Amino acid sequence: MAKDEAFELLEAVTPTVEKLMADHRERREHWYAHEYVPWEQGRNFLTEPWEESDASLSPEVRTALVLNLLTEDNLPYYHAEIEKNLPQESPWQDWNRLWTAEEGQHAIALRSYLLTSRNCDPRELEDDRLATMEKGYEGDFQNPIDIFVYTSAQELATRVSHRNAGKLADDKTAYDIMARIATDENHHFMFYRGVVTAMLKENPSAVLASMYRVLANFQMPGTGIPGFLRRAVDMAKSGVYNLRLHNDRVVSPLLRDWDIGSLTDLTGDAAAMQEKIMELPARLLRRAEAFDRRFGTALA
Numbered sequence: 001m002a003k004d005e006a007f008e009l010l011e012a013v014t015p016t017v018e019k020l021m022a023d024h025r026e027r028r029e030h031w032y033a034h035e036y037v038p039w040e041q042g043r044n045f046l047t048e049p050w051e052e053s054d055a056s057l058s059p060e061v062r063t064a065l066v067l068n069l070l071t072e073d074n075l076p077y078y079h080a081e082i083e084k085n086l087p088q089e090s091p092w093q094d095w096n097r098l099w100t101a102e103e104g105q106h107a108i109a110l111r112s113y114l115l116t117s118r119n120c121d122p123r124e125l126e127d128d129r130l131a132t133m134e135k136g137y138e139g140d141f142q143n144p145i146d147i148f149v150y151t152s153a154q155e156l157a158t159r160v161s162h163r164n165a166g167k168l169a170d171d172k173t174a175y176d177i178m179a180r181i182a183t184d185e186n187h188h189f190m191f192y193r194g195v196v197t198a199m200l201k202e203n204p205s206a207v208l209a210s211m212y213r214v215l216a217n218f219q220m221p222g223t224g225i226p227g228f229l230r231r232a233v234d235m236a237k238s239g240v241y242n243l244r245l246h247n248d249r250v251v252s253p254l255l256r257d258w259d260i261g262s263l264t265d266l267t268g269d270a271a272a273m274q275e276k277i278m279e280l281p282a283r284l285l286r287r288a289e290a291f292d293r294r295f296g297t298a299l300a
Helices: 003-012 014-027 059-073 075-083 091-116 122-135 144-168 172-202 204-216 228-238 243-257 268-278 280-295
Strands: none
Touching: 003 014, 003 144, 003 172, 003 204, 014 091, 014 172, 059 091, 059 122, 059 144, 059 172, 059 228, 075 091, 075 144, 091 122, 091 172, 144 172, 144 204, 144 228, 144 243, 172 204, 172 243, 204 268, 204 280, 228 280, 243 280, 268 280
16 A cells, blocks of 8 residues: 555544544543652662662563663654654644653653662663664554554553563562553553554555554564563563463454454455464464473463
8 A cells, every 4th residue: 555545544534543542631540750769769879889789670570671661762763653654733643742752751760760779780771772772763664554553563562561570570669660651551552453443444455464564574663672682582481571472462362352353345355364364373373382392481
């Protein structure tokens, strides 16, 4: 689908976007990061340089929190990637700005917690942040539909990852912060899922093509983070986020929510794409089983 045709589809579902955004504003409870951070634990890093023994969380949980934080740090690139695929001065851009404003608090809360609780090396964290943002992020999206399919899956995946990291942390503050962030991600997911639902009703052929392209090649946006593969494997092994969770908690639920298997009256190409999409869970589970045999994973 050409970009101008995709813009026509965006225009057709704009009333739905306005309603989804209004629902989001009514549903989401605004919160303040400073009310969650244990400031009383903070100490001067100049007079008391960080040492590994300062950390109170397990290495696996710290890896998850830092990787999630560095992913959140790249927010300016995500905003720009979405923005360039939207009609100018539209409700779509209004949403992108609201989403960016809400997402920005996640990095503030995570970084403040990690530093005050001394659960990260502050110099290493800053070096990794700089390297991550210098590399930036650019998604392989062919049109705006791809963006909204991707963000539906990505927000749901982030919700799962944040919540599981909090559950594994033997620390109530970490649990509360990650639960709060995960709740935000769920609200954002509900918006993006609703957008794709509306698009499916208008043009199932175009959306199914995007859906297969995105879900068959899905990658989290943090792949440019230094040491991403090693950190991602550690997270997978600990049960924070892995291929089995990706299938069970993200891809399969999305296919059910969008009722992909029950769509009828499709063109030949769209019906073929529907079949390929419905084969994705089995493909993911085969990969998950291979990973489990090699590494072993914890269940979350």
